[in-house]
Amino acid sequence: MKIGNVEIPSGLILGPMAGVTDFAFRKICREFGLEMSYTEMVSSKGIYYKDKKTMSLLRIGMEEHPVGVQIFGSDPFFMAEAVKRVQEIVDYEILDINMGCPTPKIVNNGDGSALLKDIDQARKVLEAVKMVSHKPVTVKVRIGWNNIDGTIEFVKMLEDSGADAIAVHGRTREQMYTGKADWNTIKNIKSELKIPVIGNGDIYTLDDAIRRMKESGVDGIMIARGARGNPWLIRDIVTYLKTGKTSNKPKVNEVRDVIMKHLMYAIEDKGEHRAIIELRKHIGWYIKGYKNAAQVRNKINKSSDIQEFENCINELLDN
Numbered sequence: 001m002k003i004g005n006v007e008i009p010s011g012l013i014l015g016p017m018a019g020v021t022d023f024a025f026r027k028i029c030r031e032f033g034l035e036m037s038y039t040e041m042v043s044s045k046g047i048y049y050k051d052k053k054t055m056s057l058l059r060i061g062m063e064e065h066p067v068g069v070q071i072f073g074s075d076p077f078f079m080a081e082a083v084k085r086v087q088e089i090v091d092y093e094i095l096d097i098n099m100g101c102p103t104p105k106i107v108n109n110g111d112g113s114a115l116l117k118d119i120d121q122a123r124k125v126l127e128a129v130k131m132v133s134h135k136p137v138t139v140k141v142r143i144g145w146n147n148i149d150g151t152i153e154f155v156k157m158l159e160d161s162g163a164d165a166i167a168v169h170g171r172t173r174e175q176m177y178t179g180k181a182d183w184n185t186i187k188n189i190k191s192e193l194k195i196p197v198i199g200n201g202d203i204y205t206l207d208d209a210i211r212r213m214k215e216s217g218v219d220g221i222m223i224a225r226g227a228r229g230n231p232w233l234i235r236d237i238v239t240y241l242k243t244g245k246t247s248n249k250p251k252v253n254e255v256r257d258v259i260m261k262h263l264m265y266a267i268e269d270k271g272e273h274r275a276i277i278e279l280r281k282h283i284g285w286y287i288k289g290y291k292n293a294a295q296v297r298n299k300i301n302k303s304s305d306i307q308e309f310e311n312c313i314n315e316l317l318d319n
């Protein structure tokens with residue numbers, strides 16, 4: 001897949017997840033062959049006002065290219081100003097606009113998926129960003145606010161207003177994360193547009209990835225929740241798409257090593273205290289399905305330094 005001048009040979013993108021796909025996790029995923037990632041969503045107003053926490057989300061690893069910066073907001077002025085600032089301070093290849101986030105805190109400000117029900121405002125936002133962006137601009141959408149009636153009109157507007165590609169999560173905002181992703185609508189969107197369409201929703205296995213790509217004809221796929229605690233899925237999909245080969249499931253010592261590496265990257269980014277707290281949720285995903293997972297999780301939730309943490313992870317090996 002090619003977006004503007006950016007090549008993504010496998011066509012696989014790691015979906016942005018606030019609080020999950022941070023610097024450390026993305027670094028792990030790159031080591032598993034990931035070719036394209038996005039930052040977590042970043043507030044355009046936060047960038048404009050140089051909010052410290054917001055700016056920390058813009059940290060990108062040296063090896064993390066090509067990479068997209070995802071911003072959210074519904075005010076064309078702040079969105080354009082944010083892009084100008086990001087261009088000055090961040091080395092990145094693609095700018096992405098979030099028009100899919102369903103959380104009340106975001107949509108109550110008219111941001112994220114609220115733009116799906118205001119096509120004129122969405123157009124203004126995209127045009128303002130395109131006007132100042134030196135990089136290709138992508139938009140991440142859902143298939144509608146509470147139904148799919150205006151979806152084709154909306155995505156055509158995005159294409160006509162200069163979007164270089166769109167990523168489509170096959171759920172409406174009303175669905176939040178319930179029900180199944182509607183890949184039929186993703187397929188219809190793909191057939192209506194000339195720009196690359198990236199399909200997203202409920203890809204948890206290599207078979208899901210192959211089937212969804214084949215059935216929908218999308219140019220690329222995006223996986224989000226399926227990658228949590230499972231960067232091996234990224235390796236499997238990228239390897240298969242490039243070589244047709246499949247891989248074995250990871251052994252438990254491999255899982256342990258990746259967890260410890262993930263912790264080290266998180267410490268590098270956020271310091272030991274925050275890293276240990278943040279790794280807790282990732283551990284839950286990494287060790288899901290292991291016999292003594294609940295026990296290890298309970299202990300991890302109480303551990304407060306690297307040594308205690310490592311001892312808990314070793315227990316996973318010992319059992």
Ligand SMILES: Cc1cc2nc3c(=O)[nH]c(=O)nc-3n(C[C@H](O)[C@H](O)[C@H](O)COP(=O)(O)O)c2cc1C
Nearest residue numbers: 015016017018040041140169201202203223224225
């Ligand atoms: C915890 C969480 C945080 C998310 N944060 C973002 C975000 O910052 N930006 C965005 O565009 N989508 C975000 N998403 C949506 C995902 O990128 C993706 O579209 C959605 O989870 C469906 O894909 P999946 O079935 O592969 O998980 C988030 C999803 C989850 C579960």
